[in-house]
Amino acid sequence: MSDITVQKTKEDSASKSLQITVPADRVREAEAKAVKYFTQRVRLPGFRPGKAPETVVRKRFNDAIRQTILEEVIRESWETAQTSEKLKPIGEPHIHNLKFEDGGPIEFEIHVDVRPELVLARTGGFKLKRQVAAVTDAQVEERLRDLQERKANWLPVEGQKPAPGQMVRVEVAPIENGAAGASQPYTMVLGEGRAIPEVEERIMSLLPGETIDTQVKFPDDYSDAAKRGQTREVRVALHEVKRQELPALDDAFAREVGDFESLEALRNTIREDLQSEAAREADSEVRRALVEEIVKANSVEAPPSLVERLIAGYRKAYQITDEQAPGFATEFRPVAEAQVRRDLVLDAVAEGNGLNASEADLDERISSLATARNLPPAQLYAQLEKSNRLRELERTVTEDKVFAHLLAQSTVEEVSGS
Numbered sequence: 001m002s003d004i005t006v007q008k009t010k011e012d013s014a015s016k017s018l019q020i021t022v023p024a025d026r027v028r029e030a031e032a033k034a035v036k037y038f039t040q041r042v043r044l045p046g047f048r049p050g051k052a053p054e055t056v057v058r059k060r061f062n063d064a065i066r067q068t069i070l071e072e073v074i075r076e077s078w079e080t081a082q083t084s085e086k087l088k089p090i091g092e093p094h095i096h097n098l099k100f101e102d103g104g105p106i107e108f109e110i111h112v113d114v115r116p117e118l119v120l121a122r123t124g125g126f127k128l129k130r131q132v133a134a135v136t137d138a139q140v141e142e143r144l145r146d147l148q149e150r151k152a153n154w155l156p157v158e159g160q161k162p163a164p165g166q167m168v169r170v171e172v173a174p175i176e177n178g179a180a181g182a183s184q185p186y187t188m189v190l191g192e193g194r195a196i197p198e199v200e201e202r203i204m205s206l207l208p209g210e211t212i213d214t215q216v217k218f219p220d221d222y223s224d225a226a227k228r229g230q231t232r233e234v235r236v237a238l239h240e241v242k243r244q245e246l247p248a249l250d251d252a253f254a255r256e257v258g259d260f261e262s263l264e265a266l267r268n269t270i271r272e273d274l275q276s277e278a279a280r281e282a283d284s285e286v287r288r289a290l291v292e293e294i295v296k297a298n299s300v301e302a303p304p305s306l307v308e309r310l311i312a313g314y315r316k317a318y319q320i321t322d323e324q325a326p327g328f329a330t331e332f333r334p335v336a337e338a339q340v341r342r343d344l345v346l347d348a349v350a351e352g353n354g355l356n357a358s359e360a361d362l363d364e365r366i367s368s369l370a371t372a373r374n375l376p377p378a379q380l381y382a383q384l385e386k387s388n389r390l391r392e393l394e395r396t397v398t399e400d401k402v403f404a405h406l407l408a409q410s411t412v413e414e415v416s417g418s
Helices: 024-041 054-060 062-084 137-150 197-203 251-257 263-298 304-317 325-352 359-372 377-386 390-407
Strands: 005-012 015-022 094-100 106-113 127-131 153-156 167-176 184-189 211-217 231-245 411-415
Touching: 005 062, 015 062, 024 054, 024 062, 054 062, 062 094, 062 106, 106 304, 127 263, 137 263, 167 197, 197 211, 197 231, 251 263, 263 325, 263 390, 304 325, 325 390, 359 377, 359 390, 377 390
Parallel strands: 127 411
Antiparallel strands: 005 015, 015 106, 094 106, 153 231, 167 184, 167 231, 211 231
């Protein structure tokens, strides 16, 4: 029987395109298997199971038979390609330019992203600086203010026009040819950027219960590209205005927020939290700087196929439309390139030094997290599994091991925070 032929047509360090030809005799073998499968399993009126004539089965199930043939030869071809080209795929292959005519060979192209072979000549000997930003009193008071706002009450305002910082309940309807369309209700705090500036200006010109028909211009950087710079006529109705009443900052407030004996105890806890955040940010910056040094020292490039793959993932996560896609890709390409280079470096170090998270590592981390959350480890494991976050945690553990390995090879100087 003739062999399946695999011919490389295009490649970079992280992707391969292969032209596949499945000879006619292999196609006929797959076809015979498919016809036999359907003949033995389908039930047709007037025939006992497995006794329907082949011509009847072919006619009745032609499309299903062709699909089965394709699935079989593509599976076999993909296995052949992985072996012959020594592929290490990091995703599912994509099939393009399929040609399938009765009695002839099947031809198609496979495109697949593969794991690049990255050799790092230097991973240590770098001099890095770790600077933990000092926590200021102003930051503590700002965090305290946030807690106040979460506990605030919203009280109705009667007979007054709304002002920035106040909450309003409004309806906005488009006007076309002098007729107002369906209105949309909104509840927002003025000044937080929930509405375009001109709409907020019109709202602040109204008393509760009033309505105004007016023209507004959408900003040039408006999220919907079709409306940027456009002037539209709208009807704005103001229904309700509320002002925020903050609770007093005292010991009673501290007890309401949590298990704190006094306001001073709450302030101290906030300061400790901010200091912990500053330490984590400093560690993150050291890691970023270390990866950057390794990338420079080894001239690590970001393969275009992996960059495009990551941008597509960003697009899906942020629900970017086809219209917004070109601008989004341009804006996020540097971010994607940096992320790809980072992942390639960390993966190469992990694999080269046997640092990938083991099952024991993962169990230990889950146990530690469960203790901090006062949960049984099995319960936390089940929660992570249900939310599909086990892979994310495994990646985090691996990265922690990799950075511990890398930082031990370099010098980190502690710098006083400003």
